[in-house]
Amino acid sequence: MSSVLDLKGVTVRRGTSTILDSIDWQVNEGERWVVLGPNGAGKTTLLQIVAARMHPSGGTADLLGERLGRVDVFELRPRIGFSSAALADKIPAYETVRDVVLTAAYGITGRWQETYEEFDERRAADLLAAFDVAQLADRRYGTLSEGERKRVQIARALMTDPEILLLDEPAAGLDLAGREELVGALAELAGDQSSPVLVLVTHHVEEIPPGFTHLLLLGQGHVQAAGPIEEVLTAANLSEAFGMPLLVAHGGGRWLARAARPAGR
Numbered sequence: 001m002s003s004v005l006d007l008k009g010v011t012v013r014r015g016t017s018t019i020l021d022s023i024d025w026q027v028n029e030g031e032r033w034v035v036l037g038p039n040g041a042g043k044t045t046l047l048q049i050v051a052a053r054m055h056p057s058g059g060t061a062d063l064l065g066e067r068l069g070r071v072d073v074f075e076l077r078p079r080i081g082f083s084s085a086a087l088a089d090k091i092p093a094y095e096t097v098r099d100v101v102l103t104a105a106y107g108i109t110g111r112w113q114e115t116y117e118e119f120d121e122r123r124a125a126d127l128l129a130a131f132d133v134a135q136l137a138d139r140r141y142g143t144l145s146e147g148e149r150k151r152v153q154i155a156r157a158l159m160t161d162p163e164i165l166l167l168d169e170p171a172a173g174l175d176l177a178g179r180e181e182l183v184g185a186l187a188e189l190a191g192d193q194s195s196p197v198l199v200l201v202t203h204h205v206e207e208i209p210p211g212f213t214h215l216l217l218l219g220q221g222h223v224q225a226a227g228p229i230e231e232v233l234t235a236a237n238l239s240e241a242f243g244m245p246l247l248v249a250h251g252g253g254r255w256l257a258r259a260a261r262p263a264g265r
Contacts, residue, residue: 003028004164004197005050009059012045019045021221022059027164027214032190032198034208034229037218038242043201044084046218047168050199051082064163078107081162081196083153083170093142097152100141101127104159120159127155131185147178151185164197165189171207183209187253205233210253217241235260 005027012020020042027033035043048054049061052073061068064079090109091100099111101124106114128134131151136144144152150170157165170186171179189195190211200212208229215232217224219241225232230250238257239246245260 003062004031004064005199006062007049007059010046010049010056010061011058012042012049012054013057019221020049020056023223025216025223025226027197027199029197030193031214032212033200033214033216034212035199035201035216035218036203036205036208036233036241037224038203040220041203041218041241042221043203043218044168047082047084047166047199047201050164051080051084051166052076053082078160079163081157081160081165082168083157083166084168085172088149088153091141091153093140095141096137097128097133097139097141097144098124098137100152101156101159104156107160123161124155124159127158128152131155145178146173147175147181150174150178150182154185154189158196162196164199165195166199166201168201169203170200171202171204179207183207187211205238205248205255205257208255 003026005025007023007025010020010023011018023046035046037043049056050063052063052068055068063076066076092110095110102116102120103109103111105116105120125134128137131154133148133151136148141152154167154170171182174182187209190198190209202208212229214227215229216226217232217237224241225237233248233255235246235248238248246257247260249256
């Protein structure tokens with residue numbers, strides 16, 4: 001099984017602060033990974049590196065067989081689907097939903113004078129249908145609900161038929177119904193053997209969709225544990241990463257975590 005991501009000793013420093021400290025992480029073809037950890041653990045910084053949008057201060061990062069620092073990142077990035085709040089903020093509110101997805105073919109966030117092939121038009125329509133937002137194709141992006149925007153953003157990230165799809169806290173800001181709709185859509189994506197390798201960043205166990213196979217648990221810039229999700233997502237590991245006693249339960253393909261002791265006792 002060939003590796004898609006291979007990080008060795010990856011370190012990121014900002015001034016006197018160390019954001020990531022000697023991260024070793026390997027992701028192979030066919031795997032679906034969750035990156036889990038508390039706020040400030042370094043999850044988003046790690047994703048910026050594997051999205052080829054940041055170089056590490058130390059160590060090596062091999063992405064899709066190419067090493068950061070030795071490859072033209074503008075040629076590498078189209079092979080990596082990426083959805084994040086920072087990228088979503090660049091999408092013009094007046095853009096139609098169809099064009100939000102379509103413009104990813106050129107790596108831009110606003111349609112101008114570029115032209116598209118019939119194949120591109122058809123793929124954008126198919127992706128909108130796959131995430132149950134085809135009926136919104138002619139709507140302005142700024143008029144969508146937060147849940148609708150999230151699904152459009154993921155459709156956009158898949159537009160270039162990437163070899164890996166990176167999702168940075170896709171359920172952030174959603175209410176319960178919106179979160180469950182998104183989790184269901186991601187579960188379908190994870191179960192599709194033709195889907196790319198998936199990496200989902202979150203700090204909520206309840207947001208992990210069924211079908212995800214592996215877990216990287218971060219705490220204060222370090223790898224607390226990494227491997228098959230059933231082996232890593234334990235009460236002991238989670239309690240250490242989040243700094244409080246936690247209980248973990250699993251049922252119906254979903255995970256749940258709560259405090260070992262009720263608050264105030």
